[in-house]
Amino acid sequence: MTVKQNYHSIDVSQILTTAQKEKDEGRRCIQICCTTTDDGIDVMYSYRDFNGFSGVENFVVHGLSKGDEIPSIQEFFPSQFPFENEAHDLFGINVTNMKLDFEGNFYKLGEDAPMTVISTEQLKRKERAKKIAAAMKAKQQKQNAQQSPVAKKETSSPTQQSPGTNNKSSSEKKGE
C-alpha cells in the first residue's frame, strides 16, 4: 500500500494560519523540508493525524531565496526546532520568532548555506536531461504530425496511383 499523500501550494503569509488550522483539526507537524529547485528554495511542511491515518498533507511554499524570512511554527509544534534551525544553517532561510534558536550554531559548517550550492555536474546533468526530454517530446510530436497528413491523403483520393507507376508508364511510353 502506498502512503496517501496530498500536496498543496501555499504562500509565506499562510504558514502560521495553516499550522493553526492543522493543530485544531488534531494533526501534528511531522517535519519541515527545504529543497533547492531551479525557481528558488521550496519549504515543505508535512502534517499527519494523531489518531487514525487519513494521509500526509504537505504544504509547500515555492520560490524563496537565500535570506528570505519565514515565521516559526514552534509555538504550535515545539518539536520542529531542529528542522527550522537546519533550514537556517543549510539553506540560509531566516526563521523568525523561534522559541529555541541556535543562531546559526546548530550545525558547525564550513560554509554558509551549503545545500543551496548546486555543483556544475548536477547542472550539466539537468541540462542534458532537459534536452533529451525536449528532443523526445519533439520526436513524439513529429511522429504524431507525420501520421495524420498520410491519413488525410489516403482518405481524399483513393484512385490516385503511386508516383512510381506513373513514371514507369511515361518511360515506357518514351521507350516505344
Add this chain to the structure above:
Amino acid sequence: MGKRSVIPFGPQHPVLPEPVHLDLAVEDEKVVKAIPQIGFIHRGLEKLTETHDYQNYVYVAERICGICSFGHSLGYCETIEQMMDVDVPMRAQKIRVMLHEISRIQSHLLWLGLTADAFGFESLFMHVWRLRENVLDIFEMTTGGRVILSINKVGGLVRDISDDVLSQVESKLVSLKDEYQQIEKTFLSNSSVKSRTVGVGVISHDQAENLGMVGPFARASHVNNDVRCLGIGGYRLLSDFVPILDTTGDCYGRIRVRCKEVVQSIDIALEMIRSLSSGSVSVDVKGPIPDGAQAVNLLEQPRGECFYYSLGNGTQYLERMRMRTPSSENLAGMVAALQGCDLADVNMIILTIDPCISCTER
C-alpha cells in the same frame, strides 16, 4: 541556597551511544536547565544525492547510522519504488519485514544493555549483549554482514535467502526468545532497577502529544503512533498487529515497552518466515526518474516514526532526498523530560529516549 554549577555532559561520554552535548545547569544535584547541542556528526549525507545516482544511494542511506542501518535502506528503497510505481515481489516484501523486525530486536537489545550499564548493572549489560551476538550471527548467515547488511536495492533484494538458512534462523529465534524472557523477567522485577526508574522523567499523555514525540518514548505515555498499524509496505501482510502501550510515562514504562517489543518482533519475524512462499526477490528498475515525481513514505524504526521524501528531476540523480529520523522529533521531549530531574537521573532519562544522533544529523 545552593551554588549553581554547569556540568558539561558529552559529547564524549562512555554512557552515551552517540555524541550529544548537554550543558546541565545543576544546583545541589538537581538539574535546573538543560541546553542541548548537536552537530558533531553532521556529514551532509543528504547532499550526496548529487554524486550518487538513485540506485547507488542505497549504500549511502544505510550508512546513516549503524544501529538503524537496515531501516534506512528499506525506507529509502520503498520511497523510490513508490515514486516509480514499482511492484516488489511478495517474497521480497516478507523477507524485508523479517529482517527489519530482527533489526529492531538487535537495536532494543543494544539499548537494554546500555541502560543496565548506565545504572551500574554490568552483568546484565554483558548478558544482553551476548544475546545480541546471536542476532548478529543471524544477519551474517542471511546477508553476509553483521551491521551494514547491503541487501536492499530499488526493486527488491540483492540476493535470495535459501530455505535451510531460513530454518536455522527460525531455530535461533526460538532459542533466543526463551533466553531473553528469563533475563527480561529478572530485569523488570529487580527492586534496585525499579527504585531508579519508577516515577523518573514522567511525561504525561497530553505533553507527549504536544511535543510531537514518536516511538516507544511516546508509547510509554499512551500515545499510539506506531506506523506498523497503518499497513504500509510489507507490514500490511501481518495477520494481527497490536501496538504495545503503557500508561505510566516514566522511565520504567519506556523500559517495559521496549522489552515487550523484542518479544513481539521475534513473533513477527517467525510469522514471516513460516508464511514465505517461493518466488523471485527482485524486479529490474531502470531508467531515469520522471521530472517532478515525488513521494512520501513512513516507516516505524526501532526509535519511532521515520519520514522519507524524495523528488526527481528527470535524471538518474535525485533532486532531493529527505530522511527525517525519529530522534530529531524526540529532542524537544528530551529537553522537557530533563527539566527538574536529579543529576543521577540524567543518564537514565537520556538513554530511555534512545537517542540516535547519527540519524538526527545525517
Add this chain to the structure above:
Amino acid sequence: MFFTIIGICIGSVLFALLGYLIGGFVEGCDRRISARMQGRVGPKIRQPFWDISKLFKKEKASTNPSENTYITCALVLLVISGGVFFAGSNLLLSIILSTLSTLFFIMAAYSSRSPFSTAGGAREILQVLSYEPMEYFMAIIFYIVIGSFNVITVSLQPQPLIVYGWPVFIGMLFIQLVKLRKSPFDLSTSHAAHQELLQGTLTEMSGPALAKAKLMHWYETVLMLGWTAMFFLDARPESWIVAVVAAIVAWFLDIWIDNNFARVKWQSMISWCWGITLCTSIVNFIFVSLL
C-alpha cells in the same frame, strides 16, 4: 610506648609490602570472578600488577600539582592505619587514620576543580558520612566486649568477638560495600567510567596519581578483610583458619552483590546506612547489657 611505635612502624612496612601482594591478588581474583559472573572470560589474575606498573611509567600530567601531594598523603596514612591494625595496636586509631586518609583523597578530588571530580568529591563526603558511625560503634562494642581497644587482645579471648558482636558484624558487612565502593554504593567512583559523573573522583587523575588511588583501593580491601577476620579470632589456633574463610566468604558476597544490583542515589544510601547502623548498634548494646 616505644615498643608500640616500633611495632606500628614494622607493621606499616609489612602491611605496605604484603598488602600490595595480597591486595593485588585479591583484586585480580575479583575481576576474574566478576567476569565469569557476567559470562565473560576475564583478565589474568596478575593483571592488576601490570596495570599499576604501567600507570607508574606514564607521564605526570595533572590539572593541579597539589593533587599528587594529597594522594600520597592519603596513601601513606592508609598504610599506617593498616600497620596499626595488623600490629595489633589500637583499633580506634586505625579507624580514625583510615578516615583521615579518605579526607585527603576527597581533597585530591576537589583540587582539580573539574565539575565531575568536584561532584564526585561531594558524593564521597556523603559516603564517609554514611559509614563512619558504624565503624565507631564497632569500636565501642569491641571495647565493651573485650575491655581494651587493642586488636591483639582478641587473640587472648576464649571466644571470638562474633559471639557477642554479631549485630555489629552484620552492620559492618553492609557498610563494607560503601567503603569499598561496590555497587549499589559506587556513587563517587565506579571502577569503570560508566556513570553520569564519568569516573567521579578519579576522573581527573592519571598516571602515578591514579596508580596511587588504585593502590589505596587495594589496601582498603585488605584492611576491610582484616576487620572481618578480627570478629572470628580467639585464643585457639584453628580460629585463624575460620577467620580467613569468613573473610573470603564476605568478600565473595560483596562481589555477588556488586554484580547484581544497580546503583542507588545518595539519599537512599544515607538512609539505608544510618538505618542499619542504628538498628544493629542498639540491638548489640541491648544484647551485651543483658548478658
